[in-house]
Amino acid sequence: MNKKPGNTSVKEELRLMNGDESHLPTVSASPHIRSHDTTTGIMLDVIVALIPSLIAAVALFGPRAFAVTAISVLSCMLFEYIARKAMKRQNTLGDLSAVVTGILLAFNLPSAIPLWMVPVGAFIAIVIVKQFFGGIGQNFVNPALIGRIILMVSFPTAMSTWIGNYVWGGGADAVTSATPLASLATIFDGNDFSDASFAQLPSNLQMLFGQTGGCLGETCAIAIILGMIYLIARRVISPIIPFVYVGTVALIMLIAGCGSIRFMTAQLLSGGLLLGAVFMATDYTTSPINSKGKLIFAIGCGLFTSVIRLYGSFPEGVSFSIILMNILSPLIDLATKPKPFGYFKEKKEKKEADA
Amino acid sequence: MKEKMLGVLSPASRAKGGVRVPHHKNTQDCEAVRFVGVETVVLPMLQHIGAPCSPVVSVGDTVGIGQLIGDSDKYMSVPIFASVSGVVSAIGIVQTAPGKRVEAVTIKSDGEMRPYCEFSPPTVNSREDFLKAVRNSGLSGLGGAGFPTHVKLNVPPEKKIDTLIINAAECEPYITVDYRECIENSEHVISGTKLILKHLGIENAIIAVEDNKPKAIEVLSKLAEKGKNIKVMSLKSKYPQGAEKMIVCSATGRKVPPGKLPMDVGCIVINVASVSFIDRYIKTGKPLVSRTITVDGSAIRHPQNVRVPIGTKIKDIIDFCGGFTEPPFKMITGGPLMGTALLNTDAPILKTYSAVLAFTKGSYKVKPERDCIRCGRCAFVCPMHLVPTDIERYVLARDPEKLIKSNVGACMECGSCAFACPSGKALVQYIILGKDIVREAGLKNE
Numbered sequence: 066m067n068k069k070p071g072n073t074s075v076k077e078e079l080r081l082m083n084g085d086e087s088h089l090p091t092v093s094a095s096p097h098i099r100s101h102d103t104t105t106g107i108m109l110d111v112i113v114a115l116i117p118s119l120i121a122a123v124a125l126f127g128p129r130a131f132a133v134t135a136i137s138v139l140s141c142m143l144f145e146y147i148a149r150k151a152m153k154r155q156n157t158l159g160d161l162s163a164v165v166t167g168i169l170l171a172f173n174l175p176s177a178i179p180l181w182m183v184p185v186g187a188f189i190a191i192v193i194v195k196q197f198f199g200g201i202g203q204n205f206v207n208p209a210l211i212g213r214i215i216l217m218v219s220f221p222t223a224m225s226t227w228i229g230n231y232v233w234g235g236g237a238d239a240v241t242s243a244t245p246l247a248s249l250a251t252i253f254d255g256n257d258f259s260d261a262s263f264a265q266l267p268s269n270l271q272m273l274f275g276q277t278g279g280c281l282g283e284t285c286a287i288a289i290i291l292g293m294i295y296l297i298a299r300r301v302i303s304p305i306i307p308f309v310y311v312g313t314v315a316l317i318m319l320i321a322g323c324g325s326i327r328f329m330t331a332q333l334l335s336g337g338l339l340l341g342a343v344f345m346a347t348d349y350t351t352s353p354i355n356s357k358g359k360l361i362f363a364i365g366c367g368l369f370t371s372v373i374r375l376y377g378s379f380p381e382g383v384s385f386s387i388i389l390m391n392i393l394s395p396l397i398d399l400a401t402k403p404k405p406f407g408y409f410k411e412k413k414e415k416k417e418a419d420a
Numbered sequence: 421m422k423e424k425m426l427g428v429l430s431p432a433s434r435a436k437g438g439v440r441v442p443h444h445k446n447t448q449d450c451e452a453v454r455f456v457g458v459e460t461v462v463l464p465m466l467q468h469i470g471a472p473c474s475p476v477v478s479v480g481d482t483v484g485i486g487q488l489i490g491d492s493d494k495y496m497s498v499p500i501f502a503s504v505s506g507v508v509s510a511i512g513i514v515q516t517a518p519g520k521r522v523e524a525v526t527i528k529s530d531g532e533m534r535p536y537c538e539f540s541p542p543t544v545n546s547r548e549d550f551l552k553a554v555r556n557s558g559l560s561g562l563g564g565a566g567f568p569t570h571v572k573l574n575v576p577p578e579k580k581i582d583t584l585i586i587n588a589a590e591c592e593p594y595i596t597v598d599y600r601e602c603i604e605n606s607e608h609v610i611s612g613t614k615l616i617l618k619h620l621g622i623e624n625a626i627i628a629v630e631d632n633k634p635k636a637i638e639v640l641s642k643l644a645e646k647g648k649n650i651k652v653m654s655l656k657s658k659y660p661q662g663a664e665k666m667i668v669c670s671a672t673g674r675k676v677p678p679g680k681l682p683m684d685v686g687c688i689v690i691n692v693a694s695v696s697f698i699d700r701y702i703k704t705g706k707p708l709v710s711r712t713i714t715v716d717g718s719a720i721r722h723p724q725n726v727r728v729p730i731g732t733k734i735k736d737i738i739d740f741c742g743g744f745t746e747p748p749f750k751m752i753t754g755g756p757l758m759g760t761a762l763l764n765t766d767a768p769i770l771k772t773y774s775a776v777l778a779f780t781k782g783s784y785k786v787k788p789e790r791d792c793i794r795c796g797r798c799a800f801v802c803p804m805h806l807v808p809t810d811i812e813r814y815v816l817a818r819d820p821e822k823l824i825k826s827n828v829g830a831c832m833e834c835g836s837c838a839f840a841c842p843s844g845k846a847l848v849q850y851i852i853l854g855k856d857i858v859r860e861a862g863l864k865n866e
Contacts, residue, residue: 089763090748090778091786094849096757096835097750098593099787100439102842107795160790202793202843354796354807403805405827406435406665407675 104201108161110301114292115168115344121275121285126176127231130281133174133183138167140187148196162201166190169209169344172282173337173384174216177228182220186212202350206391210345210384217384227278244278245335246380249328253375258325269327272334283340293343302347305359306366310342313367321375338370341383351391358394358401365390428641429626429653432673435666437803438658439836441757443632444593444716452600452712452725455740461504461731462768463489464516464524468560469567470496475525481508484536486707489525498560498568502527503709503729505534517734517753517767518760524768527731539705550619550702557701558708558771563587563598563662563691564754566772569698572688573620579683584625585671586613588640588692589655589662591630592755595775597712600725601693602629602636609692610643612699613650616690625650626671627692632657659757660834664689666803678804678830714775715741718783719748728769734776735765749781757835787844798837798847804830808837812850820861828854 122130145163149156157163170186190212195204217224227244245266252262267277275285282289296302315329322328333339346352346366353362366386373382466472473490477483483502490500502525510526542553555570575581586609590598602609613625627644629637631654641652655661655670665676667689674685682689697708709730716723721742728737734753738744751762753773762776769776798808806827814822831851838847 090751090761092761092763094846094852095759095761095833096839096848097752097759097761098441098756098839099785099844100840100842102797102840103787103844104790104793104842107793107842157791162793200791202791349793349795354794354799354809398810402826403799403807405678405806405830406437406669406804407677407680408805409677 104160104162107301108165110296110299111165111344112161112168114295114301115165115172115282117288117291118172118282118285118340119168121288122172122176122281124233125230125275125284126228126281127233129176129231132180133176133178133281134168134171136180136183137171137174137187138164140184141167141170141191144184144188144191145196148192149200152196154200157201160201163191166195166208169282170212172340172344173209173213173280175224175227175280176231177226178216178223182216182223185219186216189215204350205395206388207345207348207351210341210388210391214384214388229278230276244380245272245331246374249331249335250374250380252328253321258322258328260327263327263331266331269330269334272331277335279335280337280340283337286334286339289339289343296343296347302343303356303359305356306347306352306363307342309360309363310346310366310370311338313364314338314371317367317371321371332374336374336381337383341370341387342366345383346387346390348391351394353394353397353401355398355401355403357403358397361397361401362390362394365393428637429651431653431655431670433669434656435669435803437801437805437836438660438666439801439839440657441591441593441659441839443657445596445599445632446594447714447716447723447725448596448599448633450596450600450724451604452597452727455726455728455732455737457740458504458529458729458732458736460509460526460528460733461502461729462514462524462526462733463500463503463731464514464522464768464770465490465500466520466522467500467566467730467770467772468498469565470494470498470571472522473497473500475511475523477502477508477511477525479508479511482506483508483527484534485709486539487536489527496568496571498555498570499558499707500525501558501707501709502536503731504529505532505536506530515767516770517762517773519763535706541703541705542701544619544702547619547621550615553702554698556707557698559694559697559701560771561691562693562697562711562771562774564758564772564774566770569690569694572690573616575620575683575688580686581620581622581683581688582624582686583672583688584613584616584620584622585667585682585687585689586625586627586692586695587662587664587667587689588627588629588633588636589667590633591657591659591662592757592759592775594716594777595714595755597714597725597774598692599633599636600712601696602633602640605696606639606643608696608699609640610650612695612697612702615699615702616695617649620688622688623649627652628655628667628671629653630655630657630661659839660803660832660836663803663832663834665832678827708771711769711771711773713737713769713773714777716775717748717752717777717779719744719746719751719778719780721745730771731768733766733768734762737769737776738765738778744778746780748778750779750784752777757839758833789845790843792843792845795842797840797842798845801836801840803834803836804832806831808847808851809845811854812845812847815850815854815857818857820858823854823858828858831855 141163190208194208194211273286318329318332369386370382471494473492477489484505487502506527506529509528514524544550551570559569560566644650668682668687712727752759
């Protein structure tokens with residue numbers, strides 16, 4: 066009994082004290098109760114929030130949309146499994162993060178994409194961006210977005226061939242259509258914000274319901290907003306990033322469009338802005354942790370998106386701007402480190418002492 | 421149900437952070453039952469924060485209840501008294517529940533529960549008398565930390581204290597001892613508060629209760645009406661509302677800076693059971709020899725509140741409560757968020773233990789540890805505004821400088837972060853390790 070602690074191993078000590086270890090209660094550090102939140106549960110919530118967009122994608126782009134999503138999800142899961150196995154690490158399929166990446170990657174692809182390209186994007190997202198950096202929680206940029214960007218610069222034609230909405234029962238509508246973003250860039254370059262110049266654009270209502278060209282998951286604004294409401298209500302995401310991001314873009318577009326409301330709303334409803342703001346920019350791993358950081362992050366995303374859309378050679382800037390801000394997140398976190406409770410500056414103390 | 425009662429204060433401010441925990445106040449209607457049938461008590465010589473006592477009795481001595489058996493000449497120390505009458509059967513090293521090995525006096529009870537002497541109330545004429553009496557009562561904080569009460573009350577004269585906060589928040593799940601104290605000994609709570617106010621020259625007292633205990637608020641506010649300077653405050657039920665810095669913030673709106681104490685912002689925080697005990701001691705002179713604990717959890721046959729002699733073995737108390745329904749998977753002393761896990765039931769009850777909880781395997785959920793997803797929940801709930809996930813990374817990197825910059829020393833180990841963590845990280849463990857890394861590096865925690 067008088068032995069100094071450390072001379073015997075804990076196990077041996079237990080054996081000496083009790084003879085038999087099998088019926089011993091579990092000893093662990095506090096706290097002894099945990100909340101019901103789990104990583105799997107959070108990912109499941111995100112998947113649920115993506116379902117309206119998936120339904121919209123299939124309704125708008127036909128069965129092919131479902132095929133692209135399924136291939137993307139399956140290949141992401143397969144690559145996750147193989148990569149973990151090859152690196153001799155614990156299997157993490159159960160946390161469902163690969164499923165979320167798979168859906169998001171598919172939502173960032175056009176429906177006409179050759180199907181073999183989908184696993185290429187999945188490989189880049191899961192193996193290179195996520196697992197090479199250590200798996201869930203360690204990637205410094207959003208895997209699905211890098212997957213999309215690599216595909217876009219490698220296969221620019223395939224990645225920007227938009228076909229119009231699928232006509233259910235009437236076969237695929239193979240007409241290639243321009244995205245509203247390209248038209249908006251022309252309008253901005255021409256500096257003509259009269260009603261006539263918006264003639265070739267779909268109406269706001271059409272864009273709200275997604276009846277326009279674009280990637281699978283990005284066109285139907287209503288579905289994305291539904292998902293956002295669900296995520297905020299379940300407290301999975303904080304409303305700061307989506308609202309401030311979209312708000313920043315709205316403000317800049319209003320100024321750039323010389324006060325044209327039509328130009329602003331068209332900018333907000335077209336391209337990947339809503340999808341990016343709700344599902345991509347809010348990714349835990351690649352966005353700042355505290356509210357102040359999230360605010361800076363979201364404003365930065367909005368700025369970059371607007372600048373690329375208005376002045377860049379690419380019509381769309383959402384993925385680039387989120388990636389840029391992802392890279393800045395650790396620095397933002399550092400700069401916005403919260404002060405401990407009750408902290409105050411020395412100066413203030415002096416003032417109080419004087420008073 | 422939660423209609424506002426007249427005379428009950430609302431919180432002065434709302435502290436950020438904290439988590440909503442399940443309350444499980446199953447024993448709130450269980451009046452404290454006196455424990456009978458004690459055979460031996462083990463009285464460790466260190467039951468408080470500070471210097472250990474040395475035994476002043478030897479093996480074979482006959483002792484009575486309330487007889488001094490351990491004392492120290494150090495300031496940060498409180499005496500220890502025999503909690504049963506009988507014979508000192510052993511003096512030696514024992515292991516207490518947190519795993520500490522300390523000297524202890526074992527007393528074999530003669531079953532008579534005979535007091536050592538006729539207790540007489542201490543004479544209290546001045547502040548010094550009062551503080552001396554508090555020390556001689558053997559009282560160290562009954563809330564859980566075990567800080568010697570006479571040290572807490574002995575505020576240097578240059579610190580002006582204007583508010584005494586009686587902590588009856590009891591934010592930990594399961595535990596109901598403070599609640600029962602408010603209901604059963606409400607008179608003592610109020611008059612104990614008056615005593616402290618009078619002897620320390622403090623103007624106001626706030627009895628802070630979480631709003632999940634409306635009955636306690638009602639009973640206390642009725643009694644407090646007579647004394648104008650004692651007010652009952654209803655606090656939002658949120659863990660860790662009862663933590664010292666949080667309750668000061670909620671009750672007065674003042675924020676205690678890192679590394680400072682409530683007295684630096686003009687407050688003293690004291691546990692409600694301690695206040696009630698001070699009143700009884702000043703009136704009777706009977707020192708601290710017993711305390712009330714909550715015995716609860718799915719593995720306990722008859723959950724209840726029991727008043728036990730200090731030093732009673734946990735095993736005996738569980739037997740008194742009908743024993744286990746099945747071998748427990750997890751046993752805890754104290755609350756489930758800050759309590760200590762028990763390896764066996766041999767350890768004695770100390771002054772600081774407010775509960776013994778035991779859970780069956782079926783009812784106790786273990787969350788497997790996964791990789792951090794940087795969701796930020798730990799930072800969002802941290803009442804001290806720290807970023808536990810960063811601290812974890814710096815601990816794994818063994819980086820004392822970054823740990824200091826992350827203010828690891830400000831952590832009070834409330835466990836909110838680990839409770840909220842979806843990845844089941846043992847964040848509190850990492851933080852404790854982080855404090856050690858800073859200490860080893862010879863740097864000062866701020």
